[in-house]
Amino acid sequence: MRKGETTRQAILEHATALASKVGLEGLSIGGLAEDLELSKSGLFAHFQSKEALQLQVLDHAAGRFVDSVVRPALTTPRGEPRVRAIFERWADWPRQMPLPGGCFFVSVVSEFDDRPGPVRDRLVQLQKDWLEVIANTVRTAIAEGHFHADADPEQFAHDLYGVMLGYHHAARLLGDPRATERARRAFEALLRAARRPAA
Amino acid sequence: MRKGETTRQAILEHATALASKVGLEGLSIGGLAEDLELSKSGLFAHFQSKEALQLQVLDHAAGRFVDSVVRPALTTPRGEPRVRAIFERWADWPRQMPLPGGCFFVSVVSEFDDRPGPVRDRLVQLQKDWLEVIANTVRTAIAEGHFHADADPEQFAHDLYGVMLGYHHAARLLGDPRATERARRAFEALLRAARRPAA
DSSP: OOHHHHHHHHHHHHHHHHHHHHOSTTOOHHHHHHHHTOOHHHHHHHHSSHHHHHHHHHHHHHHHHIIIIIHHHHTSOTTHHHHHHHHHHHHHHHHHSOOTTSOHHHHHHHHHTTOOSHHHHHHHHHHHHHHHHHHHHHHHHHHTTSSOTTOOHHHHHHHHHHHHHHHHIIIIISOOTTHHHHHHHHHHHHHHHHHSOOO | OOHHHHHHHHHHHHHHHHHHHHOSTTOOHHHHHHHHTOOHHHHHHHHSSHHHHHHHHHHHHHHHHIIIIIHHHHTSOTTHHHHHHHHHHHHHHHHHSOOTTSOHHHHHHHHHTTOOSHHHHHHHHHHHHHHHHHHHHHHHHHHTTSSOTTOOHHHHHHHHHHHHHHHHIIIIISOOTTHHHHHHHHHHHHHHHHHSOOO
8 A cells, every 4th residue: 555545544544433423524624634643734635625534434434344244244155144144243343343432324324314415425325235235135045045035135124224223222322231132132033034924 | 381481492392403403412502592582691591501401402302202102102002002002103203293303312312322421311311211111011012911921021122212213214314215114014023023922
C-alpha cells in the first residue's frame, strides 16, 4: 500500500470508531485532523467534503463487515451450515470490530433513516445487499433439502435482521446478561420453523 | 386542567415530535420557546433544565404509549387474544402518534444507549416495564392453556421486541412495502412456536 493509502485507511478506521459514538453527522474533517494530528488541508485532499468522508466511512465499515462476516461465512458448506455460519459470524462481529458506540450500522441506520441523500441511499443499498446475501444462503438450504421447500428466504432474512436488532437492544441498552443466549434461541426457533412446512 | 398544565402538555407534545427527528439531545429550551412563541423564562419555569425537559418528554411519550397501546390491550380477554391485542395496538402506534422522525422510542434508544445518566436510566426502566407487560400477558396465555406450559414469557417478549425493531428498520430505512406483512408473519410464527412444546 502506498503511504497515502495507509494514512487514508488509518483515518477511516478512526472515523468509523468515532462515528459509532457521535454519528456520521458528528464527524468533521477539522475534528479528525486534530484527533490524528494531521493537517486539515491533508485531510481535505483525501476526502474533499464531509459527505465524501461519510460515504467512505460507510464503505470502510462495510468492507470490514464483508471481510469478517460475509466472505468467511460464504466459504462454509452450502445449506443450513452456511446459514448458521452467517449467524455466528454476525453475532461475533462486535468482537471483530469493537467500537465505543456499539454496532456501527445500527447507529448509522437510526441516524439516517429520515435524512434523504447520497449517504442514506448508500446505506440502504448496503443493507439490501446484506439481506440478499442472507436470503440467497437460505435458498441454498432449501436446495440442499435442509429447509422446507416453502420456507421464505426474504422473510427469513428479515426475521434474522430483527433477531440481531433485538440482540443489540437487549445488550446495549438493557445490559441484559442473557442477550446472546436469547438471540441464539431466537435463531434456533427460526431454523426449526424453516425446517417445517409453512403453516 | 389549569392553563399552566395545558401549556405544559402542548410544549411536551411539540417537544416529543421534535425529539423524534433531532433526538432528545437536540432539544433546547430556547429553541422550543422560539417554536412555540413563548417566553424562554416561561419555559424555564416549566422545565428548569434540559435534563428535566428530556425526562418529561420521555414520560410524556410513555404516557401516550400506555394510553394508546398498553391500557386498551389489557382490557381484552386474557391469553392469546390479549397477546394479539398487544401486537395489533403496538403495530398501530405509529398511526396513533405519527411523528416526523418515526418511532420516538427507537430513535431515543439509539441516541442514549451509550449515554449514561438519568435519561438513559429512565428509558431503560420504561423499556423493562414494557417487556414485563408483554411477558405477563404471555403468562396469561400459558395459564389459559393457549400457549404451551414450556413457552418462555421473557424470551417471547424479547423476540416480539425484535420483530418490532425489524419492522421499523424495514419500513423506515428500506421503505419495504411489505414491512407490515413481514412483521405480521413473524408474529404469527412466534404464536405458532409458543403453542407447541419447546424443542
